[in-house]
Amino acid sequence: MWNIPNTLTTFRLFLIPVFAVVFYLPYSWAFFAAAFIFWLASVTDILDGYLARKLNQSTPFGAFLDPVADKVMVSVALVMIAAHYQNVWITFAAVVIISREIVISALREWMAGIGKRASVAVSSLGKFKTAAQMLAIIGLIWQFSPWMLMLSYILLATATVLTIVSMLQYLIAAKGELLKS
Numbered sequence: 373m374w375n376i377p378n379t380l381t382t383f384r385l386f387l388i389p390v391f392a393v394v395f396y397l398p399y400s401w402a403f404f405a406a407a408f409i410f411w412l413a414s415v416t417d418i419l420d421g422y423l424a425r426k427l428n429q430s431t432p433f434g435a436f437l438d439p440v441a442d443k444v445m446v447s448v449a450l451v452m453i454a455a456h457y458q459n460v461w462i463t464f465a466a467v468v469i470i471s472r473e474i475v476i477s478a479l480r481e482w483m484a485g486i487g488k489r490a491s492v493a494v495s496s497l498g499k500f501k502t503a504a505q506m507l508a509i510i511g512l513i514w515q516f517s518p519w520m521l522m523l524s525y526i527l528l529a530t531a532t533v534l535t536i537v538s539m540l541q542y543l544i545a546a547k548g549e550l551l552k553s
Contacts, residue, residue, distance in 0.1 A: 377424035378434045380416040384441040387413045388448055395452055395513065407514035413445050414506045443473045446505065453512045461525075462512070465532040469505065472539045479546055488549055492542050501534035 387409055395406040420438060424430045450466035457463075476492070483492050504527045511524030543550070 373431060373433050375429040377420040377429050378431060380420035381434060381437045381441050384413045384416045384445060388445055392448060403513055403515050407510050410449055410513055411510050417442055449509050465528050468532050469535050472535045476539060476542050479542060483546055492546055497534060497538045501531055501538055505531035
């Protein structure tokens with residue numbers, strides 16, 4: 373159970389409260405440090421999946437914990453960013469992204485329960501959405517410069533649109549099962 377990918381996933385979970393505390397520290401370097409912690413968590417997300425496949429170390433524990441760690445980290449960051457900026461568009465994006473994660477997680481769980489999990493597997497569009505989302509969050513946390521903030525707003529808007537489109541794709545893929553009598 374305690375292989376390298378699972379250790380990285382557990383480390384990512386450990387980083388969540390560290391990220392939250394650092395974000396609120398009253399120091400000039402706090403936003404950069406929080407952005408770095410979120411970046412590090414994002415890198416461990418990429419790395420744990422790669423290593424699990426490459427080293428043939430996929431486990432049921434990792435298959436459960438990895439998406440939980442991802443969704444909790446992103447949700448915590450989005451809630452903190454929405455509270456920090458108090459901007460209707462950022463709040464809207466956070467609500468859409470978090471809601472989609474809940475809906476798709478429930479859909480995947482339900483589809484797995486009826487033996488149709490493959491119908492709602494991760495798509496390449498989801499990977500683009502995740503990349504845009506992670507970069508947007510890092511930029512919105514760091515707040516380094518006006519151009520970084522503008523790019524982060526654009527990436528967050530892109531991630532929000534891709535979130536809606538990918539959710540619709542998943543729902544359409546599951547439509548036959550969802551509408552059965």
